[in-house]
Amino acid sequence: xxxxxxxxxxxxxxxxxxxxxxxxxxxxxxxxxxxxxxxxxxxxxxxxxxxxxxxxxxxxxxxxxxxxxxxxxxxxxxxxxxxxxxxxxxxxxxxxxxxxxxxxxxxxxxxxxxxxxxxxxxxxxxxxxxxxxxxxxxxxxxxxxxxxxxxxxxxxxxxxxxxxxxxxxxxxxxxxxxxxxxxxxxxxxxxxxxxxxxxxxxxxxxxxxxxxxxxxxxxxxxxxxxxxxxxxxxxxxxxxxxxxxxxxxxxxxxxxxxxxxxxxxxxxxxxxxxxxxxxxxxxxxxxxxxxxxxxxxxxxxxxxxxxxxxxxxxxxxxxxxxxxxxxxxxxxxxxxxxxxxxxxxxxxxxxxxxxxxxxxxxxxxxxxxxxx
Amino acid sequence: xxxxxxxxxxxxxxxxxxxxxxxxxxxxxxxxxxxxxxxxxxxxxxxxxxxxxxxxxxxxxxxxxxxxxxxxxxxxxxxxxxxxxxxxxxxxxxxxxxxxxxxxxxxxxxxxxxxxxxxxxxxxxxxxxxxxxxxxxxxxxxxxxxxxxxxxxxxxxxxxxxxxxxxxxxxxxxxxxxxxxxxxxxxxxxxxxxxxxxxxxxxxxxxxxxxxxxxxxxxxxxxxxxxxxxxxxxxxxxxxxxxxxxxxxxxxxxxxxxxxxxxxxxxxxxxxxxxxxxxxxxxxxxxxxxxxxxxxxxxxxxxxxxxxxxxxxxx
Ligand SMILES: Nc1ncnc2c1ncn2[C@@H]1O[C@H](COP(=O)(O)OP(=O)(O)OP(=O)(O)O)[C@@H](O)[C@H]1O
Ligand SMILES: [Mg+2]
Numbered sequence: 001x002x003x004x005x006x007x008x009x010x011x012x013x014x015x016x017x018x019x020x021x022x023x024x025x026x027x028x029x030x031x032x033x034x035x036x037x038x039x040x041x042x043x044x045x046x047x048x049x050x051x052x053x054x055x056x057x058x059x060x061x062x063x064x065x066x067x068x069x070x071x072x073x074x075x076x077x078x079x080x081x082x083x084x085x086x087x088x089x090x091x092x093x094x095x096x097x098x099x100x101x102x103x104x105x106x107x108x109x110x111x112x113x114x115x116x117x118x119x120x121x122x123x124x125x126x127x128x129x130x131x132x133x134x135x136x137x138x139x140x141x142x143x144x145x146x147x148x149x150x151x152x153x154x155x156x157x158x159x160x161x162x163x164x165x166x167x168x169x170x171x172x173x174x175x176x177x178x179x180x181x182x183x184x185x186x187x188x189x190x191x192x193x194x195x196x197x198x199x200x201x202x203x204x205x206x207x208x209x210x211x212x213x214x215x216x217x218x219x220x221x222x223x224x225x226x227x228x229x230x231x232x233x234x235x236x237x238x239x240x241x242x243x244x245x246x247x248x249x250x251x252x253x254x255x256x257x258x259x260x261x262x263x264x265x266x267x268x269x270x271x272x273x274x275x276x277x278x279x280x281x282x283x284x285x286x287x288x289x290x291x292x293x294x295x296x297x298x299x300x301x302x303x304x305x306x307x308x309x310x311x312x313x314x315x316x317x318x319x320x321x322x323x324x325x326x327x328x329x330x331x332x333x334x335x336x337x338x339x340x341x342x343x344x345x346x347x348x349x350x351x352x353x354x355x356x357x358x359x360x361x362x363x364x365x366x367x368x369x370x371x372x
Numbered sequence: 373x374x375x376x377x378x379x380x381x382x383x384x385x386x387x388x389x390x391x392x393x394x395x396x397x398x399x400x401x402x403x404x405x406x407x408x409x410x411x412x413x414x415x416x417x418x419x420x421x422x423x424x425x426x427x428x429x430x431x432x433x434x435x436x437x438x439x440x441x442x443x444x445x446x447x448x449x450x451x452x453x454x455x456x457x458x459x460x461x462x463x464x465x466x467x468x469x470x471x472x473x474x475x476x477x478x479x480x481x482x483x484x485x486x487x488x489x490x491x492x493x494x495x496x497x498x499x500x501x502x503x504x505x506x507x508x509x510x511x512x513x514x515x516x517x518x519x520x521x522x523x524x525x526x527x528x529x530x531x532x533x534x535x536x537x538x539x540x541x542x543x544x545x546x547x548x549x550x551x552x553x554x555x556x557x558x559x560x561x562x563x564x565x566x567x568x569x570x571x572x573x574x575x576x577x578x579x580x581x582x583x584x585x586x587x588x589x590x591x592x593x594x595x596x597x598x599x600x601x602x603x604x605x606x607x608x609x610x611x612x613x614x615x616x617x618x619x620x621x622x623x624x625x626x627x628x629x630x631x632x633x634x635x636x637x638x639x640x641x642x643x644x645x646x647x648x649x650x651x652x653x654x655x656x657x658x659x660x661x662x663x664x665x666x667x668x669x670x671x672x673x674x675x676x677x678x679x680x681x682x683x684x685x686x687x
Contacts, residue, residue: 211455370428372427
């Protein structure tokens with residue numbers, strides 16, 4: 001037992017040395033989280049803002065002008081043009097000058113009083129993200145705006161519309177707040193698997209394996225020793241991403257750090273074993289890279305990071321339940337955004353533990369101390 | 373109970389697709405000796421060693437190493453066997469010291485033991501002055517010294533060395549071999565593969581492999597004495613022409629040119645081989661001195677590894 005621990009420590013220390021001497025790996029450990037967090041945080045923004053819009057206000061009343069101003073005040077659109085009628089709006093849409101048109105008919109005041117739709121939004125629907133944003137506009141708190149102009153007028157508007165977009169955990173609906181915690185899982189999935197996927201293949205390619213397997217080191221000892229240093233690396237990366245989120249994107253960390261690191265630890269362990277398994281399957285480092293990306297893509301797409309989990313077909317959901325990333329996303333969003341208790345998220349913790357045990361066993365069984 | 377031989381292989385074979393890398397190999401390596409594997413490229417030396425280390429499954433046959441069957445009991449042999457691979461297999465980005473320290477811990481040496489053992493190995497293999505250099509920065513010969521230091525670190529009973537000196541200079545090679553003899557004196561058994569005749573000659577016993585088959589084995593002296601050929605050295609003015617001429621004689625099995633001399637192997641039943649060659653050359657107008665000499669290990673090797681003994685001679 002003690003000897004076994006000594007061997008695991010020896011393998012881990014050796015692996016750590018490799019890591020510390022390999023500039024590329026070092027650059028990847030810090031570079032990938034840094035670049036990806038900044039990219040996703042700043043550039044990839046699912047908040048739609050400043051869509052060019054035009055207004056055709058045929059009513060021309062104080063209230064109708066207030067409606068147009070209210071729509072613009074939402075920040076989603078920026079009114080760049082005023083046109084006389086709906087046909088002109090359509091022409092502007094067609095030539096691409098605007099993506100949203102607000103049509104306010106002449107009987108606006110009557111409609112307002114009757115509780116009928118007060119106007120029409122013409123939307124360039126080719127980009128679904130834009131379309132969704134515009135649709136959300138129709139439910140935006142317009143009544144409140146109108147209320148300010150003419151108290152009581154909004155009474156006819158169905159109250160549910162205003163509630164539909166009310167966001168509890170990201171009221172300003174700023175996407176970095178939602179994306180950064182998830183990004184933590186995505187980045188760890190990519191880098192952890194990338195590192196361990198080459199861990200054994202590299203020894204094989206460089207000829208070290210032939211020596212290593214003639215030593216008394218056991219398969220499981222080798223596997224554990226190989227992943228230990230990367231647990232440290234994983235923690236480093238998770239901390240870095242969280243720090244970037246807090247410092248640059250005002251990410252509120254509502255839950256406890258203990259829960260965050262606890263969840264991250266279990267997740268990192270599970271994802272590391274996936275890398276190990278790949279390493280025992282691949283014949284070359286290049287193959288290991290290919291397999292890493294092949295395993296990464298479905299996780300990225302189905303875990304709920306890119307698209308809402310609830311919107312996916314049942315089959316895809318079932319598949320996604322197998323991925324560690326899916327569970328970690330729930331854990332990390334829960335802990336960071338909702339102050340959820342890790343203990344209460346057992347439904348997402350035990351699948352990670354199960355994944356760790358099963359895949360570790362598979363990798364260890366796959367790894368033979370043989371050359372053929 | 374008598375001690376089991378260091379290695380006992382019975383009909384050991386290994387196939388890679390169409391290639392029969394090792395073909396029905398049966399041999400016994402006694403303890404406390406240096407046993408040499410001599411054979412051309414691709415003759416199956418490395419494959420045999422790998423099977424004996426339990427790294428490759430035999431396609432047929434069986435083997436016992438230090439009395440234990442391999443590959444079944446290979447794990448139990450790890451601490452008792454050392455293996456120096458043909459290709460350098462230590463970590464190039466770690467220093468000499470780090471490489472050795474890593475293996476020492478893997479082999480379960482105690483903390484205090486490690487320091488002392490590392491110092492001894494580095495002294496023995498003249499690595500102390502470069503202990504902090506990374507293995508990747510060493511020359512070919514220095515790498516091989518490091519690999520041997522690593523393979524003997526845990527004082528194995530049986531040492532497999534796969535072409536350990538292919539890049540080592542003659543002086544270091546001599547010291548290397550002195551060291552092997554020391555190990556044998558201490559009770560170890562060494563199985564070493566080589567392409568060098570002078571090294572093969574130093575072995576206590578020798579196996580010659582060709583295309584996966586064992587074509588000769590025994591003590592080097594016996595092999596040289598029993599070589600099935602008469603060896604004649606020819607000194608003459610036109611060695612090229614003389615060589616072509618002599619190869620027309622069916623009794624001549626092989627001729628190699630060594631500078632201005634020819635080294636000819638003849639069928640052993642021929643009477644007076646040296647007079648026969650001298651006569652032939654004289655008839656062709658070539659003045660030559662011939663003498664019968666003792667067979668070298670090279671002759672043994674040539675006779676064992678060329679199918680008709682004529683060694684690529686022109687028809
Ligand atoms: N992993 C392998 N896959 C396929 N063929 C192999 C493999 N290893 C060895 N061989 C083949 O088996 C034969 C014997 O190879 P081996 O390496 O044992 O020769 P060797 O005597 O060690 O040669 P050398 O002196 O060049 O080291 C060769 O024909 C080689 O091509
Ligand atoms: Mg070889």
